[in-house]
Amino acid sequence: MSLDPVEQVARATPVTVAKKIRGLSDRAIAWIFVGPTILLLLAINIFPLIWTINLSFTNYKANRPNRPVEYVGLRNYERILNDSDIWLNMQATAHFLVWTIVFQVLIGFTLAWLINKKFKGNDLWTTIIVLPMMLSPAVVGNFWTFFYQPQIGLFNYVVGFFTGADPSSFEMLGSVDLAPWAIVIVDTWMWTPFVMLICLAGLRSIPNYIYEAAAIDRASKWRQFWTITLPMVLPFLMLAVLFRGIENFKMFDLVVQLTGGGPGSTTELASINLKREAFEKWRTGYSSAFAIILFVTVFGLASIYVKALNKVKER
Amino acid sequence: MSNFFSGLWRFRRGAWEMLATLIIAIGVFMLMQPFAMWAYTYSFITTLIGTVMFIVVSHFPD
Numbered sequence: 001m002s003l004d005p006v007e008q009v010a011r012a013t014p015v016t017v018a019k020k021i022r023g024l025s026d027r028a029i030a031w032i033f034v035g036p037t038i039l040l041l042l043a044i045n046i047f048p049l050i051w052t053i054n055l056s057f058t059n060y061k062a063n064r065p066n067r068p069v070e071y072v073g074l075r076n077y078e079r080i081l082n083d084s085d086i087w088l089n090m091q092a093t094a095h096f097l098v099w100t101i102v103f104q105v106l107i108g109f110t111l112a113w114l115i116n117k118k119f120k121g122n123d124l125w126t127t128i129i130v131l132p133m134m135l136s137p138a139v140v141g142n143f144w145t146f147f148y149q150p151q152i153g154l155f156n157y158v159v160g161f162f163t164g165a166d167p168s169s170f171e172m173l174g175s176v177d178l179a180p181w182a183i184v185i186v187d188t189w190m191w192t193p194f195v196m197l198i199c200l201a202g203l204r205s206i207p208n209y210i211y212e213a214a215a216i217d218r219a220s221k222w223r224q225f226w227t228i229t230l231p232m233v234l235p236f237l238m239l240a241v242l243f244r245g246i247e248n249f250k251m252f253d254l255v256v257q258l259t260g261g262g263p264g265s266t267t268e269l270a271s272i273n274l275k276r277e278a279f280e281k282w283r284t285g286y287s288s289a290f291a292i293i294l295f296v297t298v299f300g301l302a303s304i305y306v307k308a309l310n311k312v313k314e315r
Numbered sequence: 316m317s318n319f320f321s322g323l324w325r326f327r328r329g330a331w332e333m334l335a336t337l338i339i340a341i342g343v344f345m346l347m348q349p350f351a352m353w354a355y356t357y358s359f360i361t362t363l364i365g366t367v368m369f370i371v372v373s374h375f376p377d
Binding site: 094299300 | 336342343346347349352355356357366
């Protein structure tokens, strides 16, 4: 029986040399592959987190690196948790978070359900709908500022056309009552396609034979929706909510472009205030404590959510 | 309900995770509610207790 050249070389190599070359165990090889990733994770995630926790107990100011740093204990946390302005920021964040998720899930799922129907130009419509999320938040913020202009804005004109109101009679970005809704509308416009895509993936993963079996059992379309479509898309939907929830909790760029946190502080979300404390007032210790509070909140919420997601998947 | 309490008594993961989840949810609500300042003040410690508890009890037996 003739051996191939590689086999011949392998057999001719003395055992000791072969061991030296191939002596790495599977575990060692796994560590070689995983090691760089773990190091990178430690360097850019874990170390900054630990450092931020450390800074949150100090009065450190990043613009005065030579000033002696004092440990102030829990004073930064105490100040933040007794500050009524930050409490208002949290309420603004909650308003933004809840309404964007509600609208994005409702509209996103409806769009996915419609796109999932086979019709002419299906792919073209998908591309058109997905366009907003491909744009930069800075660009979106800028052109929605024009849309919301009371005199020349398209949004005011459209609202005026349908309601009969004078387009220049209301200011979306300048009004205390309307500005929180203005940012919700823009975020919904931009990120609904993302939720739609995830829902679409869920809808397309449902095998047709389940619907065929349901149809044979004379289940109505309504019943098919509630007992097949929705339960099978639910894990995807929950994933979309998780992603959007975390993302919107730390929303910054879009809102800064649109309102800069105003009028007053009605749209000043927690992350905007955090940035002001960290890089305008340079209260690094204080802002580190603020960041830790936000981190623990997001981490806690994500833990609950992942647990719920796993339960839904198990069903 | 009795299952829940017996789970807590026997240090079972499900019951303790449920409790931790409840504490986190209350903490987050306290942080973002518009009704009482004292609730906002104690929100962080509530969420922190819930989150740490969640991490610990995830290692309890099923």
